[in-house]
Amino acid sequence: MKVLVIGGGGREHAIVWKLSQSDLVDKIYCLPGNAGISEIAECVELSPGDFSSIIDFVKYEWIDLTIVGPEEPLARGIVDAFQKEARRIVGPCERAARLEASKVFAKDFMKRHNIPTAPYRVFTSYLHAEDYIKFKGAPIVVKADGLAAGKGVFVAKTVDEAIEAVRLIMKEQVFGKAGERVIVEDCLDGEEASFMAFTDGKTIIPMVSSQDHKRVFDNDEGPNTGGMGAYSPAPVVTEQVKRKIMSRILMPLMKGLRQEGIEYRGIIYAGLMIKDGEPYVLEFNCRFGDPETQPVLMRMRSDLMKVCLAITDQKLDETRLLWKKEASVCVVLASKGYPGKYEKGKVIHGLEMLKGRKDIMVFHAGTSFSDGKIVTSGGRVLGVTALGKDIKEAVKRAYSAIELIKFDGMHYRKDIAAKAILRENR
Ligand code: AMP
Ligand code: GLY
Numbered sequence: 246m247k248v249l250v251i252g253g254g255g256r257e258h259a260i261v262w263k264l265s266q267s268d269l270v271d272k273i274y275c276l277p278g279n280a281g282i283s284e285i286a287e288c289v290e291l292s293p294g295d296f297s298s299i300i301d302f303v304k305y306e307w308i309d310l311t312i313v314g315p316e317e318p319l320a321r322g323i324v325d326a327f328q329k330e331a332r333r334i335v336g337p338c339e340r341a342a343r344l345e346a347s348k349v350f351a352k353d354f355m356k357r358h359n360i361p362t363a364p365y366r367v368f369t370s371y372l373h374a375e376d377y378i379k380f381k382g383a384p385i386v387v388k389a390d391g392l393a394a395g396k397g398v399f400v401a402k403t404v405d406e407a408i409e410a411v412r413l414i415m416k417e418q419v420f421g422k423a424g425e426r427v428i429v430e431d432c433l434d435g436e437e438a439s440f441m442a443f444t445d446g447k448t449i450i451p452m453v454s455s456q457d458h459k460r461v462f463d464n465d466e467g468p469n470t471g472g473m474g475a476y477s478p479a480p481v482v483t484e485q486v487k488r489k490i491m492s493r494i495l496m497p498l499m500k501g502l503r504q505e506g507i508e509y510r511g512i513i514y515a516g517l518m519i520k521d522g523e524p525y526v527l528e529f530n531c532r533f534g535d536p537e538t539q540p541v542l543m544r545m546r547s548d549l550m551k552v553c554l555a556i557t558d559q560k561l562d563e564t565r566l567l568w569k570k571e572a573s574v575c576v577v578l579a580s581k582g583y584p585g586k587y588e589k590g591k592v593i594h595g596l597e598m599l600k601g602r603k604d605i606m607v608f609h610a611g612t613s614f615s616d617g618k619i620v621t622s623g624g625r626v627l628g629v630t631a632l633g634k635d636i637k638e639a640v641k642r643a644y645s646a647i648e649l650i651k652f653d654g655m656h657y658r659k660d661i662a663a664k665a666i667l668r669e670n671r
Contacts, residue, residue, distance in 0.1 A: 249274040252314025255610035255628040256535035263542045267550035281609025296326040320346035341509040344529040358501035362526040365430035384432040391423025435520030438479040448561040454482035455537040463660045470584040474661035476574040477540040480668045540573035574639040575630040581654025583624035591621045595650040
């Protein structure tokens, strides 16, 4: 079979890598892909936003299945466009993708269906939001309604900081239309975890748990990024917590979607805060997480292509997922300046030394070719991902692999999974 993956980051490299191990897959295309992906897939130079050209390409190449990585095409209805042409695609339709594309929709949905999340209010007026923040006090969280590339959430320590966030979103309109409405919600404490699942609209099957590291610097300092590293499993998600996530969050979510006549097929991601063993939803994403997918797919034993076909054929009830017992850790290597303005075009050294290792995968994110050399072309450049018998061993392997890699201005967090190791040692 032929398969097309849309996207060109570390998540998509992990998806392409995993698909390449399937007996069912003869050829993989990726749009736009990156230098690492081009070693296992044919990279296609089409814009991920140009749905009609993508569908033409799928017809011309007789592609059997398309898998969507990032949220923008899903939020803009790529799945609906494919379905009109009776083409197989993995991902939710535009209505279902609102769970990620509109935080107001997601919060109101959770309220309607009694899914645990922080108490909140929605505002379309700056002055009303300001009054409410003064009334509630800090810490408090301000969120832009729409997609803001992971930058639309402000966890404010003071009332002034929160009001400044509302000003930036509503008056300065730094996120454009995405900031026409804001959510002001209670600040939850606890430990975060990511929980992803496959669903065909009828059956939902969880993946193993994981945890992201959003801040750029060690000890969770500095601005938020797309994610500086992740590990799986997340020890905070015990069997008991997992049962609660399924029974109080994911099952009610599926039931609620059905009741509202919304069909959700694809991957659902719940960003959670776990406090005293109780899970609360911080956000839903309608796709695989990045970088969580890198360690999670490294642990997956089942055939991803089979799972994706079961999703489109609504046969997930016949599927069982198998996972490696080992733990996995991904450390992101970023360009100088990231998450702000960053440098590009720096030659990456050392990648060849890590080829062929079963316990290490270097997933590419922002990389491309220049004069036959692999160079940096994005903020997040590589995700060095290792397996180990436990998180401690996986961490050690990932960091010793990083010693072999170099590019000008490279920076990364030195404390990925450090908290999980403390827990493991307890
Ligand atoms: P989101 O995109 O909604 O997941 O928010 C991004 C990050 O902001 C989360 O990963 C949390 O670290 C933080 N966050 C969001 N909502 C809350 C909340 N209600 N309380 C505390 N932290 C939050
Ligand atoms: N790692 C968080 C996300 O993919 O949105």
